[in-house]
Amino acid sequence: MVTSAAPSVAPRASLARRLFATVDIASLVCFRVLFGLLMFIEVWRDLPEIADVYIEPEFHFTFHGLAWVRPLPGDGMYVVFGVLGLAALCVTIGLCYRAAAPVFFLGISYVFLLEQGVYLNHIYLIALISFLMIFVPAHRAGSVDAWLRPRLHDPTAPAWALWLVRAQIGIPYFYAGLAKLNPDWLRGEPMRMWLRERDDLPLVGPLLREWWAPYFFSYGGLVFDLLVVPALLWRRTRAWAFALALCFHLINTAVFSIGIFPWVMMAATTIFFEPDWPRRLRNRAAALVGAPPWPAPLPAAPPARLRRSQRALLTGLGVYVAWQLLFPLRHWLYPGDVAWTEEGHKFAWRMKLRDKDGYVRFYATDPERGETWKIETRGRLTGWQREEMSGRPEMILQFAHYLADDLRRRGHPAIEIRAVALVALNGRAPQMLIDPTVDLARVEPSLRPSPWILHDLAD
Structure with missing residues (x-):
């Protein structure tokens, strides 16, 4: 019995240990910089809407069980957004990162929960990424913190940090595609209605009036959402998938008004490249001007045995990922069409479906x-x-x-x-x-x- 059980246990243990091997931190650093910069831009863009959304309304639609979450009186909401902007800048440059990351997460979550009427999937995703950035050590290189404290500097990061961010980016893609497998979407609605409203756009406007346009956008979006993550993970198709992702999000930006979301996803998609891609790109540029290369780190091998703290971390990561995989499916527990009843619609990556x-x-x-x-x-x-x-x-x-x-x-x-x-x-x-x-x-x-x-x- 012992002999027959050993082969089935070993692969699981090997996978767990590989999550604690180290990888080049360069891609996580790049992701931190892009994410922080885009968050600062988003906060800046939201400043003119603060009064209309959070101060002037007499009544605010809150989320279930969170009626106690209320906007701050007076100019308090401007202070909140000011702190959010400062925290986003600190995340970008890696200054006081361990304090700035949780401050930004708490701030963006507070703003997100204030008004159900302005619920957006991309703000929910930003809150989730902000939560993960609290634990991801993306400040160990390319940061003011590492410059001020050389002992903090580390050119590597644990593999679990990289795969955790990848999972968080990949889940919305997959569930967005899964949600599109419904009768309305497959018959070209509501895409047909939206394209008619945008047929006055220069250059592409006449194309949006064609009979095939709703089906091109509907079926193209469905296939893209379901296949882009596997294609990004496979090295042979990664470059093509990345180019397709850029085209997809740029088209969304041009045709639909969906704010900063396409830019966040374009930046986030870079996390699927090899961990050292920014280092290799920088070294190629350095070679053109004769500058010294940026030396590659020596990744550490997986540990021989997992410590208790590592096993506890894996348990926490497993619970988090399992929740992200199961929670979007809760609408199956309700009768009727979720697009009609709205029961289970939010927090399920059901984007642009009705x-x-x-x-x-x-x-x-x-x-x-x-x-x-x-x-x-x-x-x-x-x-x-x-x-x-x-x-x-x-x-x-x-x-x-x-x-x-x-x-x-x-x-x-x-x-x-x-x-x-x-x-x-x-x-x-x-x-x-x-x-x-x-x-x-x-x-x-x-x-x-x-x-x-x-x-x-x-x-």
Whole structure:
């Protein structure tokens, strides 16, 4: 029995030990610089929107269980963004990195959780990468910290750090492709609708009107998302995959307004090259001008045995990666089409899959007085908040509770709140999203399936 078990155990142990071998740190340093610089640009671009998103709205849509996360009063949010910008610069140059990385993670997570109405997958990804950068020792070279403290300098990094970043970048690609395997996407929607709105673009506008354009973008995006990571990991196809990734994200930048996300992904894709690629590139440039080469480090071999701390680290990494792999699949636990119900949509890399157009009207009923009236949302919500809420049942429920609490304070203790939400999904005819007979003031927010959401989605 011992003899038969030995071969199956050895490969697992060998893989675990290889994660603690060292690799050239150059690619992690390059990733740190690019990521930090892009984060500074993102913070700078967001400055004009601080008042509109975080200060002026009377009401903020929070995430489930996080209603206590609120914007700072006065000019506090400007201070938060100022700290975020400073932390991003410190990450870029590697100054006080061990403090700057967690500060940026906490700051960007705080901003991300303040308003559900501006949820974006790329901000969620940035928060996750920021979390990983706390543990990745990307400051051991090419940093002010290493220059000020020579004993900190190390031209190598553990292999687990490199593969952890690769996994975090690869997971959104794969799940984005998996999510595209749905009937709407395969029939060219909502891509067809979006391309029609952009057919006035110079040069490419006429092409976007062609019958084949929605299918080219839809099926091209599906294949790209599913295959780009395996192609980047295989050395023979890596250069072609990287060139295709650049084209893909540059086209997204030109055709769609999706902010800094394409640039983050282009920078992140470099992490799939060999760990020493920046060193080799720099040495080639140095050779052209006769400068001395940047000597390559000598990577350390895997340890003979894992220490207890190393095994604990592997356990933590395994739990984190397993969560990232399983959590995006939770929408299968809910009935109905996730694009319609929104249950399990967020944090699942379901990017650019649905287009919703509709409206929601709220009605209050005071059974003690026998009165029913329409509630005006203007002045309580901004235009972009109303637009985002109209197709999202969780946000409708949250605002209904806010209205009920407000009316109870105004002398209506038995108030009932109902909503009429008429929504069109991906070009379909408008239909009812939630049951208009349900008193939403009595519905408790829950992670369980919501029976008050109407699931019969017409074709």
